[in-house]
Amino acid sequence: MRGAWNGCCARSLPGQPKSPTRRRRSRECVRGGRRSFVAVIRPGSKRVLALWCPDWPAVAAAASAGLPATRPVAVLFANRVVACSAIARAEGVRRGLKRREAQARCPGLFLAQQDQDRDARLFEPLVAAVAATVPGVEVLRPGLLVLAARGAARFFGSEEAAAERLVDAVAAAGAEAQIGIADELSTAVIAARRAAIVPVGTGARFLAPLPIGELAVEPSLTAPERADLVDLLHRLGLRRIGDFAALSAAEVASRFGTDAVLAHRCARAQPERPPSARQPPPDLVVEYRCDPPIERVDAAAFAGRLLATRLHGALADAGLACTRLSVHAETAAGEDLARIWRCAEPLTPEDTADRVRWQLDGWLTRRDGARPTAPITVLRLEPVEVVTAGALQLGLWGGAGEEDERARRALIRVQGLLGGEAVRVGVLSGGRGPAERITMVTLGDELVPAADPAQPWPGRLPEPAPAVLLLNRPLVRLETADGAPVKVTDRAMFDAEPALLRWGSKQWRLTGWAGPWPVDERWWAPDADDAELTARAQVQLDDAPAPSRVLLLVYRAETWRAEGLYD
Template sequence: MSAARPRPVPPERRLVVWCPDWPVVAARAAAGMPGVPGQAADTADAAAVFAANRVVACSPAARRSGIGPGMRRREAQARCPELAVFAEDTDTEARLFESVASAVEDLVVGVEVVRPGLVAVPVDRATAYFGGELPLAERLVDHVAARAGVECQAGVADGLFAATLAAYRGAFVGAGAGAEFLAPLPVTELNQPGAERSELVELLRRLGLRTLGAFAALAERDVLSRFGRAGLVAHRLARGRDERPPLRRTPTPELALTESFDPPLDRVDTAAFTARTLATRFHTGLASRGLACTRLGIYATTENGEELGRVWRCAEPLTADGVADRVRWQFEGWLRAASGRPTAGVDRLRLVPEELVAGRSLQLGLWPGGGSAEHTPESDRAARALVHVQGLLGPEGAVTAVLDGGRGPGERVRPVPWGERRTPAEGHDAPWPGRVPAPSPATVHDPRGPARVVTDDGTAVEITARNEVTGAPALVAVGDDPPRRVLGWSGPWVVQARWWAPEHTGVHARVQVVLEGRDDAVAAFLLRWDAECDPAWSVEGTYD
């Protein structure tokens, strides 16, 4: 007699609170603009957050102008010249979101921050106290607006994925109706922030599977053989289930990491330095047992006995960098909170793996510590020295350069704090019209020094509306030096910024010149011409 096949356990019912356009709200808050947490909202202002020159999020006013996610910056500014432009800043978004998470926690226990802008709470016990799911959601939305000054909307469904999509639509999905709710939605909904599935989504679309229901109708065995483990996880979501089976490992006490501090931590930069060290130890302890953390509990005790805590839920198993980021974000939220800030420094921190999965999805480094082939004792000593500098001066006290996208040499260099991921932004290898070709100048001047460029007859050289020079450069004076004869030159490379705004042309150009030097030596410079500056020519770079 064969054993009966166990029935699948339904996902936990969850309520998700979503703050629309949170990157814009956080960016405006950091800039001190209206319409931020704790201030009256002003939705008439158009604003957008960009990453790699593409829209990540935009305000309602920007959407009314036809701006949407994925749009290029130039097109967005052409549609709305008064658009306020902000760069994506995940640290600021996470720090400011603590006010929203705290407001939700005032009413419901068990708050989990999925990502900045999105929190989830269990509803089974809370609904009995508030009289149902709808009264609970209405109370949460009103409370967040009153305490944090942020507009939000809520949704309820079985499982985090379905509840998140319900929150986007302000929907309440009945128990057991998650698959029916998800079925007509486009398969692109699988590509949520923090869980990059763009390649899988594009493949499903090419195969004609354009809705979650069509994808869910496939047999699980076929999905696993064709799309692998990533496809199987997405298939579970499309069917209205959790991305991982409900029965998981129970964390044992020795997996938690507790650290005491003397003196207590009361500065964000010191906390950021400490977070990186603790995150490495925490992750190494889990990896040595073949485990990975998907829900991280961060608990702190202040010198005055105050208890602080927050749980972060992650779509993918956390790496050491992921743990460090969340600890740093949480400390920033606690120590920089406008209200409810601790009255004393943190003297005890505890990291708890609230949920564990097998660590097979994490590829461990070949070399000790996850370093590269150049991992040597000398590099270790240098790394420790830089970390020590950061402990004294803060995270920005030691930075390395990353070659990023841009047209000018100064625009392409982005400083990254030591220990952070040194990855170029998306779109760094785009054509970038007007970019100066290689080689790049060895020295980039900031601020730029003045220069004067004239022809043989002493006429000042300018750039015409047709992007041409008015005459061949013959003499160049750099700063207070006497003019020197031009041995060779190339260019111009013209950049037209804000071309849609007649009151501000923003045209500038760059020219490379080789000049006679002293003692039979030559000198090479990168010169920049700005139509609206006086003097128009300046020295932007020097070549060796």
């Protein structure tokens, strides 16, 4: 039945202890004469409910493209599959596959580029549907949220009834979801992937038989190096989570890094970190009065970056770091919007700005009639949970993310000296040539490509792209064995067999070539500057230095130029 909860329940496990009496944990907020309560899931507090939407990046990509549910979908990043739908998996598509192999396994596969803004924007209606059923929702990432299970279970009669009601709410919003409930957050997230309710006190028993790889499957709860740790543990013979949990905490701490200690606590169904020793000081709340009021996402994103910078300045002065952030917005009509985001590691200014942008994008672009009825007049960021700065960075060789933070500060310093445009980053864009597929964006701005990379782009250069692009495109000469120039005909074919390449005063014999591939652009406007016959070809040189052994050539106006070098 649509919306029915088909999860399993592990309540038949023997030795189930009774649920201890727990005090309600909440934070009271008073602003502008209004009083409200925000539910808080403390690390170590009992019974956490995790709601997971399987394959959310693929689901969001399909919804954005208006595809039917029967169409296989895969999401790409760096030319590899990072998410795919269940139908695509049934055809053999897996995460980590290259684009061509995925298309070979599933010819009808729809490919979309990774877009976290799209994922967050389309996930917001689901979060709102859950929040309308049970308050106190915290978003870990688009596709995964958590909340305190105790209040929901008391209101609906049981944890099973609460799970079924939430699945129905998500189904009514147009998506599928699975529920996991356990004592600890990480255990609940793993249980959600199995639609399981783990009885009180049996989290370690539930985790013990699971593969060790489950400790790295959820990116929102793990550090980037978790995959390397899991691979190492597997090679050491620790194939199950229970094998790793059997080690003592001292053995793990003395032999592995900081992330291994956190993973070990997760394997034992313990809180990954102890509860915060202090409440966030009230002066850490930062607020921005929008004048004029904000109606567009780009304007809201700018305000979000400004607030993120101010918040992290205040946190740094207090010697604190934020791991859970509340984003508030007030509108001219008096509407009060709020959402909590949780992160496994302390948020950086970029992380904070991203989450603010995602949340505002979701609020301002909703199409279900629940979008704000008036422009945003106030934006507010409030740290819900803080830790001592560096408390989660215990490695002997430097803290997690320390090198990235140092590099970021250096780049910002360069921007301050030379101007914002002096530092730019590349964004994958749409286009036919390798240079067209890169959009340079100023550091700190929203990473928006000049053209949609998910479009077909007929005539696009086949993968892989050159490792090095030659921006000046030096002139070269492609010749036959007897020295005659090789050209491209109107039918996009070589007029003779290429055998030699001359570049300046040097000449190489060809050991192979591919192409030519025509680029048909603006053929309907023959007088346009870019309507001339253009084609690309790849050539492999004999006895050339390794970095320039394989070249990408571009042909235009009866002239060959070198456009790129392959590794």
